Amino acid sequence: MNGIEIALALLLGLVVNEFSDLSPWLARTLVAWSARLRYGDTARADIRAEELAALINDRPGKLFKLATGIRFASAALAVRLRRLASNQPQPVEGPAPDDLLSSARRFLPMEFRPSLLVERYLFPSERFRGEWRRHPIHLAKSFVVIAGYAVLGSWATIRRIKPQYVDRIVAAIIIGAVLLAALRVLGWYLGRFVITNKRLMSTEGVFFRRVSMIPLLRVTDMRYVQSPLGRLLNYGTFRLESASRRNALRKIVDLPNPNQLYLRLVEEMYEPAAVDARLAGAPESPLDHEDGPRFDPAAVQREIIDQIGTLSAQLAALATAVQRLDPAPESGHEAPTVGSAAAQVRTRP
Amino acid sequence: MAAPLMSSAMFDVVALLLQAWEDKTELHGWLIMKSVRRSGPAVYRALDLLEDAGWITGSWEVLPVSRNRPRRRFYRFTAAGVEAARVQLAAPAPALPPRMRPQPGFGLVVDLHPAH
Numbered sequence: 366m367n368g369i370e371i372a373l374a375l376l377l378g379l380v381v382n383e384f385s386d387l388s389p390w391l392a393r394t395l396v397a398w399s400a401r402l403r404y405g406d407t408a409r410a411d412i413r414a415e416e417l418a419a420l421i422n423d424r425p426g427k428l429f430k431l432a433t434g435i436r437f438a439s440a441a442l443a444v445r446l447r448r449l450a451s452n453q454p455q456p457v458e459g460p461a462p463d464d465l466l467s468s469a470r471r472f473l474p475m476e477f478r479p480s481l482l483v484e485r486y487l488f489p490s491e492r493f494r495g496e497w498r499r500h501p502i503h504l505a506k507s508f509v510v511i512a513g514y515a516v517l518g519s520w521a522t523i524r525r526i527k528p529q530y531v532d533r534i535v536a537a538i539i540i541g542a543v544l545l546a547a548l549r550v551l552g553w554y555l556g557r558f559v560i561t562n563k564r565l566m567s568t569e570g571v572f573f574r575r576v577s578m579i580p581l582l583r584v585t586d587m588r589y590v591q592s593p594l595g596r597l598l599n600y601g602t603f604r605l606e607s608a609s610r611r612n613a614l615r616k617i618v619d620l621p622n623p624n625q626l627y628l629r630l631v632e633e634m635y636e637p638a639a640v641d642a643r644l645a646g647a648p649e650s651p652l653d654h655e656d657g658p659r660f661d662p663a664a665v666q667r668e669i670i671d672q673i674g675t676l677s678a679q680l681a682a683l684a685t686a687v688q689r690l691d692p693a694p695e696s697g698h699e700a701p702t703v704g705s706a707a708a709q710v711r712t713r714p
Numbered sequence: 715m716a717a718p719l720m721s722s723a724m725f726d727v728v729a730l731l732l733q734a735w736e737d738k739t740e741l742h743g744w745l746i747m748k749s750v751r752r753s754g755p756a757v758y759r760a761l762d763l764l765e766d767a768g769w770i771t772g773s774w775e776v777l778p779v780s781r782n783r784p785r786r787r788f789y790r791f792t793a794a795g796v797e798a799a800r801v802q803l804a805a806p807a808p809a810l811p812p813r814m815r816p817q818p819g820f821g822l823v824v825d826l827h828p829a830h
Contacts, residue, residue, distance in 0.1 A: 416787035423744035440755030
């Protein structure tokens with residue numbers, strides 16, 4: 366064993382020692398961060414940050430502390446990512462959404478009206494069940510591909526093209542990439558996956574429009590595949606097998622909430638009556654509101670002004686009545702308050 | 715007060731807190747974690763939901779001024795919460811279907827209940 370090895374062993378020992386001293390602090394930092402990440406700006410974030418730090422203090426074992434801290438942090442990170450993916454930036458204060466516990470058995474909220482984009486592809490007697498955009502990850506993937514090609518193209522240009530043209534060509538590549546990305550965003554924005562009681566549809570494309578469908582009755586086999594990232598961000602790819610050899614909708618990539626979509630589809634296939642019943646019995650369907658009495662703001666404003674007028678007249682009458690009931694104040698010490706209040710009320714209109 | 719739907723971690727936490735209510739003690743985060751043997755995030759998710767449902771309340775540990783460390787937070791049931799929790803725990807757990815076991819399929823098994 367030579368000198369270097371001894372020095373290394375000593376150094377390693379010191380590092381391990383330092384690290385085990387460092388790890389409780391690291392764990393406390395992690396849990397504080399996780400509380401902020403998990404609960405956002407709510408009051409609960411501060412509470413949790415402090416009590417989790419106390420929890421780390423209570424937990425025996427320096428490296429165990431660190432492990433617990435990492436667990437809290439990763440759970441908070443997962444919650445945050447999921448929230449980001451579902452476009453719900455802040456945790457909601459107040460009563461808890463209980464779907465944290467029973468997400469598997471819950472359904473996406475039912476949409477009732479197809480958007481204008483989709484409505485023109487539906488025939489009159491079919492019942493619309495919902496439409497979805499692809500998950501934003503779809504967009505992210507195509508951005509990565511575009512950026513990759515742009516970088517590759519620029520690199521090839523710089524290597525191969527005469528120096529006096531390089532600037533212009535690189536600029537053209539970048540402009541082209543940005544335009545293509547914009548086209549992809551527009552395409553993502555306009556593209557829909559539609560379920561009706563008769564068929565599945567997908568409408569896509571900005572310039573070229575592709576409307577493809579597969580009848581529900583012809584779907585003989587269905588599965589969805591989620592990558593690990595897909596499970597974290599809650600998207601998946603559907604594969605449909607149909608009776609025909611070449612069907613247009615064989616693979617539908619990057620759909621959001623795949624399990625709920627799956628349940629929707631399966632229910633639509635096996636129990637269409639149940640879906641209808643659920644739609645009919647839905648307590649807060651927007652249709653009810655739309656069919657109900659519409660109010661216009663002007664009428665409400667007039668009504669409120671009328672009511673305020675009536676109320677102030679009644680208040681004035683009440684004030685005079687109280688004044689009449691009271692003995693007349695001789696010195697102004699006994700009942701000036703009611704009198705002055707009444708006077709104020711009466712002078713106001 | 716809507717009863718939160720119970721996950722198994724939450725079931726354990728509720729049972730533990732109910733025990734503590736009967737023993738007239740209060741529990742803090744690490745004690746709960748240690749007793750129910752669940753991961754911290756699972757325990758705190760349950761605590762969040764229970765708190766939101768109004769079943770439990772938390773109170774800070776009172777520290778002497780000289781001690782400079784983060785305070786613990788103690789949890790106990792509210793009066794309404796303990797009723798709801800008792801109802802919830804008393805409800806019979808859904809009986810699991812009898813577990814099917816693969817049986818050997820050849821004729822060498824001794825028949826314990828021969829049909830005569």
